[in-house]
Amino acid sequence: MLGALGRRLETAFGDYIRRRTPSSRPPIRLSRRRLYILPTRSGGIFALVLLVMLLGATNYSNSLGFALTFWLGALALVSMHHAHGNLVGLRIDSAQARPVFAGDEARFEIMLGHDSRRTRRAIRVGTGEHETGAGVDVAPDATAPITIATPAAARGRIACPRLRLDSIYPLGLFRAWSWVTPRAETLVYPRPSGTQRLPAPDGGRRNASASRDRGHDEFAGHRRHVPGDSIRHVDWKASARSDDLLIREHSDQAGRTLWLDYNRLAGMTYEARLSQLTLWVVNAEHMGLRYGLNLPDEQFGPDHGSDHYRSCLRALALL
Amino acid sequence: MAALQPVPGAPTPRQRLRLTACLALIALPHAFHLPLWISALAAVLLTWQAVTAWRQRPLPGRVFRFALAAGAFGVVLAGFGRINGQEAGVSLLLLMLVLKLCEMHSHRDAMVFVSLTCFLLVTQFLFSQSLAMAAVLVVGTWLVTLTFIDVSAGIGTRPAARDSARLLVHALPVAALLFVLFPRIPGPIWGLPADAGASARSGLSDQMSPGSIANVALSQGVALRAQFSGPVPPAQARYWRGPVLWDFDRGTWRRGDAAQQLPSAEIDVDGSRIRQVDITLEPTRHDWLIALDMPLATDHRSRQTAGATLIADDDIDQKTRYTTRSATDYTLDPRLPSATRQRATALPIGGNPRARALAQQWRNGDTSSAAIMDKALAMFREQPFAYTLSPPRTGRETSIDDFLFETREGFCEHYAGAFTFVMRAAGIPARVVTGYQGGERALMGDYWVVRNADAHAWTEVWLAGRGWVRVDPTAAVAPDRVESGVAASLSNNAALPYMSRASGNTWYRVQMLWDGINATWDRWFLAYGPQLQQRVLGVLGLAGWTRALLALTAGVVVLLALISLWLGWQARRVPHPDPVVRAWQRVCARLAAIGYPREPHEGPQAYGARIARARPDLATDMRLLVDLYIRQRYAPRPDAETEQTFIARAAAFRPARTRQQE
Numbered sequence: 001m002l003g004a005l006g007r008r009l010e011t012a013f014g015d016y017i018r019r020r021t022p023s024s025r026p027p028i029r030l031s032r033r034r035l036y037i038l039p040t041r042s043g044g045i046f047a048l049v050l051l052v053m054l055l056g057a058t059n060y061s062n063s064l065g066f067a068l069t070f071w072l073g074a075l076a077l078v079s080m081h082h083a084h085g086n087l088v089g090l091r092i093d094s095a096q097a098r099p100v101f102a103g104d105e106a107r108f109e110i111m112l113g114h115d116s117r118r119t120r121r122a123i124r125v126g127t128g129e130h131e132t133g134a135g136v137d138v139a140p141d142a143t144a145p146i147t148i149a150t151p152a153a154a155r156g157r158i159a160c161p162r163l164r165l166d167s168i169y170p171l172g173l174f175r176a177w178s179w180v181t182p183r184a185e186t187l188v189y190p191r192p193s194g195t196q197r198l199p200a201p202d203g204g205r206r207n208a209s210a211s212r213d214r215g216h217d218e219f220a221g222h223r224r225h226v227p228g229d230s231i232r233h234v235d236w237k238a239s240a241r242s243d244d245l246l247i248r249e250h251s252d253q254a255g256r257t258l259w260l261d262y263n264r265l266a267g268m269t270y271e272a273r274l275s276q277l278t279l280w281v282v283n284a285e286h287m288g289l290r291y292g293l294n295l296p297d298e299q300f301g302p303d304h305g306s307d308h309y310r311s312c313l314r315a316l317a318l319l
Numbered sequence: 320m321a322a323l324q325p326v327p328g329a330p331t332p333r334q335r336l337r338l339t340a341c342l343a344l345i346a347l348p349h350a351f352h353l354p355l356w357i358s359a360l361a362a363v364l365l366t367w368q369a370v371t372a373w374r375q376r377p378l379p380g381r382v383f384r385f386a387l388a389a390g391a392f393g394v395v396l397a398g399f400g401r402i403n404g405q406e407a408g409v410s411l412l413l414l415m416l417v418l419k420l421c422e423m424h425s426h427r428d429a430m431v432f433v434s435l436t437c438f439l440l441v442t443q444f445l446f447s448q449s450l451a452m453a454a455v456l457v458v459g460t461w462l463v464t465l466t467f468i469d470v471s472a473g474i475g476t477r478p479a480a481r482d483s484a485r486l487l488v489h490a491l492p493v494a495a496l497l498f499v500l501f502p503r504i505p506g507p508i509w510g511l512p513a514d515a516g517a518s519a520r521s522g523l524s525d526q527m528s529p530g531s532i533a534n535v536a537l538s539q540g541v542a543l544r545a546q547f548s549g550p551v552p553p554a555q556a557r558y559w560r561g562p563v564l565w566d567f568d569r570g571t572w573r574r575g576d577a578a579q580q581l582p583s584a585e586i587d588v589d590g591s592r593i594r595q596v597d598i599t600l601e602p603t604r605h606d607w608l609i610a611l612d613m614p615l616a617t618d619h620r621s622r623q624t625a626g627a628t629l630i631a632d633d634d635i636d637q638k639t640r641y642t643t644r645s646a647t648d649y650t651l652d653p654r655l656p657s658a659t660r661q662r663a664t665a666l667p668i669g670g671n672p673r674a675r676a677l678a679q680q681w682r683n684g685d686t687s688s689a690a691i692m693d694k695a696l697a698m699f700r701e702q703p704f705a706y707t708l709s710p711p712r713t714g715r716e717t718s719i720d721d722f723l724f725e726t727r728e729g730f731c732e733h734y735a736g737a738f739t740f741v742m743r744a745a746g747i748p749a750r751v752v753t754g755y756q757g758g759e760r761a762l763m764g765d766y767w768v769v770r771n772a773d774a775h776a777w778t779e780v781w782l783a784g785r786g787w788v789r790v791d792p793t794a795a796v797a798p799d800r801v802e803s804g805v806a807a808s809l810s811n812n813a814a815l816p817y818m819s820r821a822s823g824n825t826w827y828r829v830q831m832l833w834d835g836i837n838a839t840w841d842r843w844f845l846a847y848g849p850q851l852q853q854r855v856l857g858v859l860g861l862a863g864w865t866r867a868l869l870a871l872t873a874g875v876v877v878l879l880a881l882i883s884l885w886l887g888w889q890a891r892r893v894p895h896p897d898p899v900v901r902a903w904q905r906v907c908a909r910l911a912a913i914g915y916p917r918e919p920h921e922g923p924q925a926y927g928a929r930i931a932r933a934r935p936d937l938a939t940d941m942r943l944l945v946d947l948y949i950r951q952r953y954a955p956r957p958d959a960e961t962e963q964t965f966i967a968r969a970a971a972f973r974p975a976r977t978r979q980q981e
Contacts, residue, residue, distance in 0.1 A: 025912065026911070026916075027908070027911065027912075040430075041427065042426070042427050042430030042431070042434075045427075045430065045431055045434055046430070046434045046437075049434040049435065049437060049438055050437075052438070053437070053438060053441050055508060056441065057441070058503070058504050058508055059508045059509055060445055060636075060637075061505075061636060061637040061848055062441075062444050062445065062448065062637070063448060063637075063844055063845045063846075063847055063848075064444035064448045064452055064453065064456055064845075065441050065444050065445075066498060066501075066503075067453075067456060067494070067498055067844075068437070068440060068441050068444070068456055068459075068460065069441065070493075070494045070497035070498050070501065071456075071460055071487075071490060071491070071494040072437055072460065072463075073494070073497065074490035074491070074493035074494040074497060075460075075464060075486055075487065075490040075494075077490070077493060077875070077879060078486055078489045078490045078493065078879070078882055079486060081879060081882050081883045081886060082486065082489075082886065084883070084886075085883070085886030085887065085889070085890055088886075088887065088890050089890040089891070093911060093916055094911055094916035096914075096916070111916060114890075115891075115894075116889060116890040116891060117889065118889050118890065119478070121472050121474050121478075121482075122471070122472040122473065122474060135472070137474060168471050168472070169468075169471065169472040169474075170467070170468050170471070170472060170482055170483075170486060171464070171467040171468060171471060171486070172426070172430055172467055172470065172471025172472075173467070
């Protein structure tokens with residue numbers, strides 16, 4: 001009963017906070033209106049100790065006891081304002097993340113800064129679900145980077161999550177915090193997966209098995225393992241001597257053009273097709289092939305290089 | 320919300336080392352009054368904790384911790400026979416705090432530890448409230464603030480020291496306001512333990528036997544400090560009235576419970592000599608208030624007994640400041656109530672037959688009470704009586720006879736006791752009055768110091784038509800005692816405390832100067848309790864709790880608002896003094912707004928190059944801006960023209976959000 005009430009209150013409170021923190025484009029400056037402050041549990045314990053000290057000082061009519069109790073009480077009150085002042089005027093200068101594949105984590109790099117002369121202490125940035133450990137100090141005229149990881153489940157765009165900036169500086173008796181939602185997003189490419197082999201280059205001058213047979217003969221070098229590489233192509237002996245998993249590359253795979261065609265993947269679900277195409281794009285790019293991507297409404301390439309690679313993946317993410 | 324509360328983790332070994340140091344420093348003054356074995360045990364445990372933290376060893380397990388706590392409990396119980404009470408309680412708290420250092424698994428453990436360390440700090444003031452303890456308070460508060468910051472923010476010792484000092488200064492006015500205005504309730508609330516307060520106190524007691532006042536006179540301490548408004552009476556008239564002793568039995572004079580039921584004294588004030596004296600009385604653990612000569616009124620909650628002594632409603636357990644109005648010309652009890660007369664002439668059935676016989680002989684020879692009194696004083700004066708701090712022992716049952724006829728050496732209690740006995744034996748109402756006599760002017764400040772060494776006892780005799788008359792038989796033997804103090808009147812004063820012997824040398828002056836500082840401290844700080852607070856509030860125009868509380872709330876709100884404003888002013892945006900830098904910052908801000916913020920590690924050139932790569936449409940502008948900026952900012956001789964060009968260019972620079980097709 002109480003638990004249910006508590007959950008409803010929490011939901012209502014969360015909704016209220018969400019309404020109050022519309023997403024906005026960085027830089028975002030924390031204003032007084034956005035700041036919340038409450039005593040921590042340790043602050044409650046400290047208040048209890050102060051109460052006992054006050055009773056003791058009264059009982060013993062002890063002037064120094066009163067003086068200490070009042071000074072500590074005043075410290076707690078003043079520390080509340082310091083905790084508040086520590087966050088007011090703090091800025092989120094930017095929030096940026098590189099595109100990721102679905103299933104990975106989007107890592108938003110948050111830049112904190114401020115214009116005041118005093119170093120802002122022990123600021124923690126989190127999403128509310130998992131903590132980020134120790135806080136950072138933001139010196140005057142400096143920026144401090146904090147990385148917020150958020151799981152990217154589905155392809156498309158992922159927005160920067162709502163951020164909770166908080167600090168228990170200075171005494172740990174009060175917690176000041178604020179919610180901000182920086183308007184920032186990044187692409188989530190489809191998860192590279194699939195069972196189909198790369199299509200044969202240039203309209204199938206060779207069949208797949210011939211390609212494989214010859215490929216095994218003409219070893220060209222090693223490259224690092226990327227998601228989507230078949231485990232069968234790993235060169236275990238070479239990998240053992242290196243920090244990375246290494247993939248055998250074959251000379252015949254370079255310098256050819258191949259078409260990654262959406263229509264060739266009939267009989268699969270839509271998302272599975274996109275995943276397969278993504279895997280192909282990733283592999284083709286890493287093998288240094290010239291490849292073109294053929295989507296229902298668009299065509300890319302044939303080309304190679306990081307711009308082409310990103311255009312293809314972007315199209316797949318947003319299709 | 321619990322999941323939304325990220326907190327710092329468990330204290331690191333380094334932080335545990337600092338926590339240990341904090342506790343050791345705060346517990347240090349306790350070593351002066353706790354038993355040696357407790358201090359030694361705490362020191363050993365603290366050293367063990369420090370070594371554990373220093374070597375980064377893991378914390379002990381739960382079972383071991385529990386065994387240690389139970390052991391500490393048992394040690395205190397065995398050593399003190401109890402776990403409550405002042406010394407035992409503080410010892411237990413100290414040991415438990417040391418053992419809490421073994422249990423530092425979370426930030427909250429550390430916070431609880433520091434909070435309880437504050438409590439350990441306050442217990443020191445139960446043992447002493449001297450000026451030195453004020454220094455302990457300041458240092459201790461700073462230490463706990465520092466430690467709070469250390470465990471909560473982990474920002475390094477130097478910034479933490481600075482920040483804690485800043486917090487302390489900001490908190491001081493609020494604390495002062497709370498100290499003055501927070502409603503004080505008269506204590507005690509739950510009663511004091513038997514060993515409360517500073518140990519080894521001395522002073523007057525409610526009984527007097529041979530040697531008891533001489534004992535008090537041997538102690539160094541200050542009994543009271545007095546401030547006269549108006550002329551100060553001469554030394555021989557400075558009698559400070561304390562408890563009156565009515566009952567004599569087996570050599571001891573006692574205040575007597577039954578005497579407290581007697582009708583209150585009736586005082587007729589002749590003349591207009593009323594003196595107002597402000598008195599700061601050291602704690603006595605007794606209920607009487609000391610006052611000059613004949614107290615008429617006081618602002619302390621009290622009543623006046625049949626002996627005309629002021630009796631406070633509560634025991635004086637702390638320094639107490641009160642104002643008295645005293646008369647030096649008066650008639651005390653012009654008519655003696657019969658119950659009082661009966662009490663004032665009562666003697667035990669037997670004992671001291673020679674003294675009784677002497678009194679009877681005088682009574683038979685002459686019927687006038689005044690004449691008998693003079694005969695007794697003449698006996699002290701003319702026969703070889705001596706005034707000494709270390710008189711020979713007298714028998715318990717025969718104390719008066721032994722003194723009057725055998726030893727003839729005594730301190731004031733011998734003379735006052737014997738004189739009163741003889742008066743009663745002659746049928747004259749008489750009683751012993753104890754208190755102080757004399758006192759000396761302080762070197763600094765307009766006040767007088769009365770020491771325990773000034774403790775005195777004299778006699779009051781009731782004479783028809785004159786009421787109770789003060790008779791000081793000691794003055795008959797050693798007139799100097801009353802005029803110049805104990806030191807001048809004793810032939811060999813080596814046994815007296817230093818302060819009552821030496822006067823005039825430098826060390827004495829330094830001591831008196833220090834006493835002056837202490838007196839101010841006592842008068843305005845330590846004596847600030849419910850009564851003084853009411854008076855101060857009255858002066859401030861805040862009489863009544865409603866007004867005081869309103870003023871307190873308003874004051875605290877205003878002070879906190881000022882602190883908030885000050886912090887806000889410090890957190891304001893500070894524009895860079897150089898207009899060139901400001902213009903460059905504007906350029907960076909505009910680029911950041913379209914999604915290209917400058918990385919903290921990027922210099923202007925690297926930044927410009929990155930923008931040019933990502934946005935070829937902005938390349939020309941960026942190249943120019945970066946070029947001008949670097950020339951203006953880093954060139955040996957910047958010129959005004961370049962500066963104007965750069966600022967104008969920077970102001971005009973408005974990059975489009977999306978790439979412009981060229």
